Amino acid sequence: MADSLHTLVCPACGKEMKKIFVPDAGVNVDICVDGCGGIYFDNREFKKFDENAENIDEILEALEGKTFQEVDGSLLRHCPVCNAKMVKNFSSARGEVMIDECYACGGKFLDNNELQKIRAEFETEAERAEATMAELYKTVGVELRQLEEERKMADAKRTPLNRLFKSVIYGMKTNI
Numbered sequence: 532m533a534d535s536l537h538t539l540v541c542p543a544c545g546k547e548m549k550k551i552f553v554p555d556a557g558v559n560v561d562i563c564v565d566g567c568g569g570i571y572f573d574n575r576e577f578k579k580f581d582e583n584a585e586n587i588d589e590i591l592e593a594l595e596g597k598t599f600q601e602v603d604g605s606l607l608r609h610c611p612v613c614n615a616k617m618v619k620n621f622s623s624a625r626g627e628v629m630i631d632e633c634y635a636c637g638g639k640f641l642d643n644n645e646l647q648k649i650r651a652e653f654e655t656e657a658e659r660a661e662a663t664m665a666e667l668y669k670t671v672g673v674e675l676r677q678l679e680e681e682r683k684m685a686d687a688k689r690t691p692l693n694r695l696f697k698s699v700i701y702g703m704k705t706n707i
């Protein structure tokens with residue numbers, strides 16, 4: 532989805548958001564400068580800002596020196612672009628920052644300071660990908676162990692006939 536051109540209303544505090552143009556990324560980002568300091572990213576925009584090596588000077592400038600209204604990050608929010616209910620997800624495999632995502636249009640909303648926390652996690656896209664893979668292997672590793680345990684349990688539950696059959700085979704082999 533392309534940049535939304537109309538003024539967005541902040542999904543956290545209801546104030547009008549301001550469009551800040553970021554030349555390095557070539558996109559407008561919507562920031563709640565007069566309310567809670569939240570930031571809304573259109574689909575795919577977020578990828579241009581989520582690692583530390585990417586430049587966000589214009590965003591930081593827009594937020595600088597302001598005191599923002601406190602908002603409850605646990606409340607349900609509606610996407611300011613398409614009005615769908617947003618879903619809370621961790622921003623990375625590390626599970627440190629919870630953000631709001633719109634599954635309908637791909638937009639993301641971050642509370643004040645969340646962008647900085649997310650960027651502090653990874654310097655580059657490659658680092659992020661590595662961490663995601665490491666996390667995946669951890670999960671898959673656990674599942675493999677579970678499968679192994681289940682297989683052992685299944686073995687233990689084999690019928691006496693089954694075991695007898697096995698020992699007969701074994702016995703035949705030793706007699707050869």
Ligand SMILES: [Zn+2]
Nearest residue numbers: 541544563567
């Ligand atoms: Zn706001």
Ligand SMILES: [Zn+2]
Nearest residue numbers: 610613633636
């Ligand atoms: Zn949406």
